[in-house]
Amino acid sequence: MEFILVLRSASLDDHVAKLDEEARSNLQHPPHKPPDIIDPTIRHSISTYYALEHSSQTAYECICALTACTYPDANEMPSFYRIEHMIVEYTGVGLHNS
Numbered sequence: 001m002e003f004i005l006v007l008r009s010a011s012l013d014d015h016v017a018k019l020d021e022e023a024r025s026n027l028q029h030p031p032h033k034p035p036d037i038i039d040p041t042i043r044h045s046i047s048t049y050y051a052l053e054h055s056s057q058t059a060y061e062c063i064c065a066l067t068a069c070t071y072p073d074a075n076e077m078p079s080f081y082r083i084e085h086m087i088v089e090y091t092g093v094g095l096h097n098s
Helices: 002-008 021-028 040-051 057-070 080-091
Strands: none
Touching: 040 057, 040 080, 057 080
16 A cells, blocks of 8 residues: 555655656657667667666676677677666666666
């Protein structure tokens, strides 16, 4: 029940969330179609990032290393930091790291 009450009182102007004007605008005016991500390495990296949502940064980096060993001719996966920033670029919404 507490979650429902918190959800009902949620606001883009929440002083705890501290969303900047650009983030609020991006949430209020989201893209009308999914981003067109052609590069399979980027798609794989984003999928890996979200699959490891509750894991450590080290887990992502280990999978990057394992992928490089398994597929030596493939493009290198972006770093954890870079893939986070790519997600922000594609979605227009910053990631919340707790």
